[in-house]
Amino acid sequence: MHQKIIILDFGSQYTQLIARRVREFNVYCEIHPFNKIPQIDSTVKGVILSGSPFSVRDDNAPFVDLKDIKGKLPLLGICYGAQFLSQTNGGEVMPSATREYGRATIEVVDNECPLFANLSPRSQVWMSHGDTIVKIPDNFKVIASTADVKVGAFEVNGEQTYGIQFHPEVYHSVEGAKLIKNFVVDICGCSQDWTPASFVEESVSKLKSTLGNDKVVLGLSGGVDSSVAALLLHKAIGKNLTCIFVDNGLLRKNEFEQVLESYQSLGLNVIGVDASQRFYKELKGITDPEQKRKIIGRIFIEVFDDEAHKIKDVKWLAQGTIYPDVIESVSVNGPSATIKSHHNVGGLPEKMNLKVVEPLRLLFKDEVRRVGKELGLPGAILNRHPFPGPGLGIRILGEVTPEKVQLLQEADSIYIQGLREAGLYDKIWQAGAILLPIQSVGVMGDERTYEYVVALRAVTSTDGMTADWYHFPHEFLARISNDIINKVRGINRVVYDISSKPPATIEWE
Template identity: 70%
Template structure:
């Protein structure tokens, strides 16, 4: 079973970035809502709590129980995550005299603490918080401070549980990757055996097992996501994959023709459909970007559905859904960041099972 780090998402704008940094350490991770920890998953080797747009004392603040996690699995709280653990265990979190946003330096830290290993004196970190921890619960010990923040980082006695009030995942925390490496590799014990390259072999094998001799239909957009999904599926099932490439009229000049030729050069079994006039008429006069996306998404499904029904023995619909699609379409705050036409389920009339080989990958992976 693939070992993994779980990131509990409390709604921070940098949650995805934490995930990227962990994967850059050749360690697989998954981002899940703050209250959806997979309790029965024995492959979890560590947990990271993200930041949040809320204060821990807000009525609407996201809260969860860490019972069964703390003391059993290493935990690292970042910003809100650190404040949440302190506050929920009897510590005090209060509004800072002024919001601290920007560069700071660790004026002192415990260089012998495993989380701080290898950090330079006065290493630069990035702060972004309006609250600060003013008192820690019993058993929580300060391991780092800045000139303005006494509790920049802490560890809990007798536990592999840490909290940092700064953001190690961002570029401006100059040794943030080192701190995350200390947690993920040295503390959690990651074998660092995961990579996007290793994903290819394991995914092709998994697709062969999942799909067998079934026929699969995939909608191509001309973009990276669906194209990579198509090549993976082609490696797994060959001609049992039928791709449908819909021209919605928003491609570059001659791109539909050129990309269709490239797809055929990749050995894909592909059907090209020029539906540009349909989309032009439906988008006429529309200026709102979100409405445009919904019109294009619905139009794509309508055209695709019409073509797919011509393939009578297909059992699966494949899509190039990637990880950010899932996260952005509905954040844990309940607010849509951006809708994606390939997230949210299939039209019931298609009566196909869903296959998403890239669902757990970021785009650059």
């Protein structure tokens, strides 16, 4: 069993970032809702309290009983967590004179405090709170301040209990990662043994034990998650794993053949199914984005189910569920109100009456990639940009037709290949072309044209939760635009999307 840090989630948008920062130091951690504290056994080395959209002064503010934790284990409160520790132990929290949001400079006032060991005396941090601690309990002491916030950080005398009113987990807190390492490695004493190699070894052993000689079926998408799940299972049970890769007619140009070949070269037992005409038929006349998603998801399930029933004695369905999916389903605020359709082949377990195995359910996306590298997954799949489950079906705005799919595949292929040739592909989180449901007038030679418009999208991100548009050199955009218009008959205009997330989303539908 790995030593671990427990993160109690009060609903902060940054809670997953805290966990990812902890794991960057090869320390295992788990996120739990504040009102569902897990058993505190010998593997738990410390606890972190997250931020929250609530104020500790609200009547319905989240409350947690820390009697089995505070003073017994190292404890770190971040933002709301710090204010909660102060308020519930006799301190006072009041609304800030001005909402403290954005960059600030923290100044360490206690150089002996292990939480700030090896940090600069002054460093940039990120603030995001409407309340501030104006009075700390008698047995607390201030260890860092900013120009506007006297109690920037505190510790409790005689305890390994700390509170900070800034967010060390976000990129803008320049030495935030060092502070988190000080807490989890030096103060909590966690052994840094949560590595890709250890995960592979333990997972393979557990899968062998759980699955025995049972047969397992897995739906491959060509993406990182399902591919890594397949390799882990293959390593554990070999030919008892059958993978099904469905061509829904909405993949990128030549992707079905290329990805199928990659999987087979890895020794995976893969069945490729071309069901594109079935998808096109069902999508005819449909323009609503969510309806398109549901149709694509339903047909995928039907095709997958048909193929899986051809395999005798299958007992398990494997899925590429990752840790953010798991957290979402047990979050403080309850399951997300509208989870997009076609997520991890939703609906299959109920339909097929199979047991479910999810080998990646403890991992974040960046950890999945590291495990994939450990398993020898080819770079073409390992470093592939995220691609939506419904594929080009939601990058063709309006009705999906085979003709539009071909147009978009050609334009998208020129764009993605251009990114690779320019050395830009790996600098971008996600990129793709979108076919707009409008046509515009153009001139080619002496002819007037009335053809489609394509929008190009490229964003940088670390996790997909927030994203910024990529600032291409103008020469690159000019070249790609010319290539698409000259080579793809049916498109006469190219635009570039310069919207960030939020307020826009990465995909258009």
